Amino acid sequence: IITKDGExxxxxxxxxxxxxxxxxxxxxxxxDITDEKESREALMESVEKYRLVSENMxxxxxxxxxxxxxxxxxxxxxxxxxxxxxxxxxxxxxxxWARWVHPDDRERVWEEIAEHRRRKSExxxxxxxxxxxxxERWISDKAKPVMDEKGRITSINGFMxxxxxxxxxxxxxxxxxxxYSSIMEKSSDALMVLDSEGxxxxxxxSIESIL
Numbered sequence: 357i358i359t360k361d362g363e364x365x366x367x368x369x370x371x372x373x374x375x376x377x378x379x380x381x382x383x384x385x386x387x388d389i390t391d392e393k394e395s396r397e398a399l400m401e402s403v404e405k406y407r408l409v410s411e412n413m414x415x416x417x418x419x420x421x422x423x424x425x426x427x428x429x430x431x432x433x434x435x436x437x438x439x440x441x442x443x444x445x446x447x448x449x450x451x452x453w454a455r456w457v458h459p460d461d462r463e464r465v466w467e468e469i470a471e472h473r474r475r476k477s478e479x480x481x482x483x484x485x486x487x488x489x490x491x492e493r494w495i496s497d498k499a500k501p502v503m504d505e506k507g508r509i510t511s512i513n514g515f516m517x518x519x520x521x522x523x524x525x526x527x528x529x530x531x532x533x534x535x536y537s538s539i540m541e542k543s544s545d546a547l548m549v550l551d552s553e554g555x556x557x558x559x560x561x562s563i564e565s566i567l
Contacts, residue, residue, distance in 0.1 A: 366393040395510065416516040422473055422501070422509040425450040429511060438495070438518055440488030458484035458492065476501050476509060482519065494523040 357367045371384040416438055419430040427450055431443045439456055446452050457465050461483040472479040479499040484492055499514025540547050540560045546567075549558035 366390045395504065417513075418515070419511050419513045422512055426453055426469075426512070428453075435516075438487075438493070438516065439485060456485045456487070458486055460484070472499070473501065473509060473512075476503065476507075479512075479514065482523075493518055493520045495519060 357365050359365060366389050368387045368389045369384060371382045373380065373382055375381065414434075416434045417430075417432040418428060418435075421427040421429060428446050431446050433443055435446065436442045441452065441456070454462070454466075465481060465483050468481055469479065471477075478501075479497065481497045482494060483497065484494055486492060496517045496519045497514060498516075499512050501509045502511045502513055504510050540558075543560060544562055546563045547558075547560040548556055548563070551557050
């Protein structure tokens, strides 16, 4: 609409036909949605710029709304390489993201996301997902809230990386350390570990029986 002073505004008008005292009538409700339209247009322009940059990045880049479904505004094509699901499937099924988070990690993930939004802080999460073919993978999910001039979160922009290889290496190291620790704990010989200055940092239980 054009206001009296020449300003252009967006107007949402809804109406319903009914009869009033035997005569046809229409009840209309008009709402000024200019701010909403401008915010949405600015957001979509930002998302388009995001898309052009992100398609060449070696990770999954995404932008989502801060709603209960984390509704996707944009998700880069590499999501299929990571999960087996095409980007379009995440737009068609708003609950897909929640479902491919590993069942054992879902509660923790949602609690941390809720806290991140409440505090309007950066998100830094590591959790497991289940791919389309049933494989289990670890991902790193880092995100940052985008806020308007009133301090309200308008979107969440972030990226995901496959860290399965790193997690497997860490697990192997932990298993190795546990193995050597078990040997030292059960050994009948007195075993000790000294640091570079000669201070004792570990003694196994056999020390007591020997000394």
